[in-house]
Amino acid sequence: MSIWEFLQTYGARIIDGTLVTAAQFVLATLVAVTAALAAALGKLSRNLAVRGLAVTYIELFRGTSLLVQLYWIFFVLPLFGITLDKFTAGFLSVGLNIGAYGAEIVRGAIQAVPKGQWEAAYALSMSPARRMRRIILPQALVLMLPPWGNLLIELLKGTALVSLISVADLMFQAKQINASTFLSAQAFGTALVVYYLLARFLITPAMRRLERVMAQRLGRA
Template sequence: MDANLDALGEALPLILEGMFITLQLTVGGAALALVIAVTLGLLARQHNVLLRGTARVIIEFFRGTSLVVQLFWLFFVLPQLGVELPAMLVGIVALGLNYGAYAAEVVRGSINSVAAGQWEAATALSLSPAQRMRRVVFPQAWALMIPSLTNLLIHLLKGTAIVGFITIADLTFRLDQLRIETNTFFAYGVGLVMYFGIAYLLTLGMNALEVHAKHRLGRGESLREALSLRSPDTGVASGQARS
C-alpha cells in the first residue's frame, strides 16, 4: 500500500493536469451543447417544414450515431478533407454535437410543457413571438429543463473519457498510466473517487441554478434562503433545540 501511495504522489501532478483537461472538455462541451440544444430545440418547433425537418435530421443523426465514431471522424477523416483541428477542439466539438442533440429534445419538451395559459397571456399582451419566447415562455421552460440537463452534464463528464483515443491525456489516460505503476484496483479506485467528486460538485452547481431559476419565477425560496441554516418556519437556527 505504501508503494501505491508513493506512486500516486509522484503521479499526482500529471493526474491533476489530466483532471484540468477533463474539466476543460466538460465545460467547453457543455457550453457548445447548450447553444446547439437551444438552437435545434427552437427550430424543431417551427411551423416551417424545412427548418423543422432540418433540425430533426440533425438531432436524429447525432443521437443515432456513436460518439466514438463521431470523434474519430472529426479527428481522422476531416484532415483528409483538408480540415485539421486541434485535438482539444475536436473533443469539445464531438461532445457538444452529440450531447447537444440529446439536450435539444429536453429544450423542445420543456418549452412544450409550459402551460397554454402562459402562451395565451403573452399573446394577449401583444408581445411579438420573439418577446413571448424570451420574456415569458423560455424562463419557465428553463426551470423545467435544468434537472434533465444536469443528468446530461454528468453523462458528458463521463463521456470525456473517450478523448484518450485521440491522444489527449485526460484524467482517464493519466489514471491508466498510474495503473501501470500500481495496480488496477488502486488506480481505478482513485479514478472513481475523483470522477464522483467532480460530478457531485457539478450537480450541486446545477441544483443551485435550478433554485435560482425557480425563485425568479416566484416558485420557491431564494438561493440565499436555501443555503441558510435558519428554519424558514421558526426563524431559529435548525441546529438549535425547539422549546
C-alpha cells in the first residue's frame, strides 16, 4: 500500500488523533505553566511550609518518570477517592511533570533579574507582590522563554504516553492502525512525521515569535 493510499484510508483517524494530541498539549501546557509559576514562587517563599510543599512537588515529579506519574494519577488516586477520567488524568500528569522542570526555569529566571531591579522597586516602596508582578516577572519572562521552548517540545513528546491509558491521541491511533493492518512503517512513520512537524513548524516558530514580541515590549529589540 502506497503512503498516499494509506493517508486516504487512515488520514481521518490520524487527524482525529492529532487533534486529541493538540488538545492534550494545550491543556497540559496550561497546567505546566501554572504549576511552574506557583512552585517557583513557592520555592522562593520565606514561609517554610510553602517552600517545603514546592520543593516536594518539584523533586517528586522530577525524580520519577512521567510514566510512573501517569499510572499513579490514573490508577492510584482512585484508591484515595479521587477518580479522574483518562483524558483529564492524561493532560494533568503531563502538565504536572513538565511543570516541575519549568519551576526550576522560572526560579532561575527570577533570580537572574539583576539585584538593582529588586532594590529599585524596594526604594519605590512597592509591596512584594506588586514588585514581583510589575517589575521582576516581566523581566524574568524574557529570560525564561528560550528554555521553555525546549521544554514544550518535551511536553509534546510526553503527551504520547497518554495513549498508554487509552486516550485516543495520535500515538494511540497509530497503534490501533498498526494492530489492525500491520502497516507499521506507514502508521508509526506518519505519526513520527506529524510530531516532528508540530514541534518544528508550530511550537518552535511560535515560541520564537513570542520571544521577539516580549523582547520588544521590554524595549530590548
